[in-house]
Amino acid sequence: MHEFTLLFLAMLALSLTLRFWLSQRQIRHVRAHRDSVPAAFADSISLADHQKAADYTLTKTRFGRLPMLYDAGLLLIWTLGGGLEWLDQNVRALGYGEIVTGIIVLLGFTALSSLLDLPFSLYSTFVIEERFGFNRTTLKTFVTDMLKGAVLGLIIGAPLLYVILWLMQQMGELWWIYTWLVLTAFSLLMMWIYPTWIAPVFNKFEPLEDGATLQRIKALLQRCGFSSNGVFVIDGSRRSAHGNAYFSGFGKNKRIVFYDTLLKMLDDDQLEAVLAHELGHFKKKHIVQGMLISFATTFIGLAVLAWLMRNEWFYTALGISTPSTYMALLLFMLVSPVFTFVLSPLLSLFSRKNEFEADAFAAEQTDANNLITALVGLYRENASTLTPDPLYSAFYDSHPPAPVRIAHLNAHTR
Numbered sequence: 006m007h008e009f010t011l012l013f014l015a016m017l018a019l020s021l022t023l024r025f026w027l028s029q030r031q032i033r034h035v036r037a038h039r040d041s042v043p044a045a046f047a048d049s050i051s052l053a054d055h056q057k058a059a060d061y062t063l064t065k066t067r068f069g070r071l072p073m074l075y076d077a078g079l080l081l082i083w084t085l086g087g088g089l090e091w092l093d094q095n096v097r098a099l100g101y102g103e104i105v106t107g108i109i110v111l112l113g114f115t116a117l118s119s120l121l122d123l124p125f126s127l128y129s130t131f132v133i134e135e136r137f138g139f140n141r142t143t144l145k146t147f148v149t150d151m152l153k154g155a156v157l158g159l160i161i162g163a164p165l166l167y168v169i170l171w172l173m174q175q176m177g178e179l180w181w182i183y184t185w186l187v188l189t190a191f192s193l194l195m196m197w198i199y200p201t202w203i204a205p206v207f208n209k210f211e212p213l214e215d216g217a218t219l220q221r222i223k224a225l226l227q228r229c230g231f232s233s234n235g236v237f238v239i240d241g242s243r244r245s246a247h248g249n250a251y252f253s254g255f256g257k258n259k260r261i262v263f264y265d266t267l268l269k270m271l272d273d274d275q276l277e278a279v280l281a282h283e284l285g286h287f288k289k290k291h292i293v294q295g296m297l298i299s300f301a302t303t304f305i306g307l308a309v310l311a312w313l314m315r316n317e318w319f320y321t322a323l324g325i326s327t328p329s330t331y332m333a334l335l336l337f338m339l340v341s342p343v344f345t346f347v348l349s350p351l352l353s354l355f356s357r358k359n360e361f362e363a364d365a366f367a368a369e370q371t372d373a374n375n376l377i378t379a380l381v382g383l384y385r386e387n388a389s390t391l392t393p394d395p396l397y398s399a400f401y402d403s404h405p406p407a408p409v410r411i412a413h414l415n416a417h418t419r
């Protein structure tokens with residue numbers, strides 16, 4: 006057995022053990038705190054709501070272990086088990102050139118993977134979300150979403166793959182620099198067109214109607230010197246009762262988007278505070294930093310891939326007999342998360358630092374109490390646990406645990 010096979014197996018076992026251990030901690034922690042509402046929330050969250058959040062978290066965490074195992078098993082079958090080798094040899098037998106063969110293999114793999122994933126997404130939407138009263142998706146919407154996603158993926162993905170595989174083949178040693186430039190330009194383009202071309206394929210966008218709410222929002226935007234291409238409401242309630250708000254696009258093409266479900270949960274004061282928090286992410290340059298981090302990560306990833314694909318062992322150690330550009334790409338995308346999982350707390354740390362900064366910005370622009378009541382309302386309506394295990398949260402959560410976040414905001418109240 007090649008050393009790289011051993012390293013891969015060891016890292017897979019390590020990350021799987023780590024994930025299981027973390028989920029075990031989360032389950033134990035949430036269960037231990039199920040019977041009493043944390044003191045800071047005693048006035049605002051009822052015991053029934055607290056227990057619903059605990060049960061929702063426990064159900065999702067317990068169920069989440071099954072796909073964890075399943076995915077690891079699939080990864081082994083695809084690589085060492087010969088699944089990719091089988092796919093590759095069958096597509097090669099069709100006799101197309103390297104690039105077209107590559108596109109068929111990569112798209113075929115993506116289609117097979119999403120089919121294999123289907124039972125879990127069905128169960129999570131129609132059983133778990135349903136049981137806790139969050140699901141609004143019909144089977145028809147679910148299927149339509151999948152088909153739309155597949156068509157979009159094909160229209161956007163196939164030409165992009167063609168360009169990347171062509172660069173890998175034609176540009177010699179430095180292909181990865183060119184590929185990086187193309188990917189960077191592509192992701193900027195996608196951010197630019199997402200709000201106006203892609204998001205409307207899945208949701209209906211309507212401008213927020215004029216009234217007290219819109220006036221409050223406009224005043225806040227003006228106060229913060231923020232220009233946008235409109236404030237919109239989308240029909241998030243078609244799929245889920247969970248509420249959300251986001252910004253999309255950049256430059257002059259920025260849109261502020263509220264889920265209709267969020268508008269139902271919050272009053273105007275709270276909505277203003279939530280928007281001020283989102284504006285904080287812009288004003289503190291978090292969006293730009295996030296983009297730069299992702300460009301830098303892609304740069305490093307491509308450099309590593311350029312080195313790996315020159316070595317025959319990279320293929321053979323992962324069950325592939327015939328080296329090729331597309332297989333290098335596919336193996337890299339499949340296997341690298343196994344090696345980078347241990348780094349996820351770093352990203353969460355960065356993200357939580359940003360959340361504190363955005364909260365502080367919101368507290369300067371509006372009344373911190375409004376953000377506190379808004380967050381508490383959202384925790385309650387979304388059944389988010391107030392008592393996550395600290396280590397589990399440090400690994401996975403992009404936002405600070407509820408009590409920590411509220412305590413920070415309380416320090417800002419006047």
Ligand SMILES: [Zn+2]
Binds near residue numbers: 363
């Ligand atoms: Zn935030």
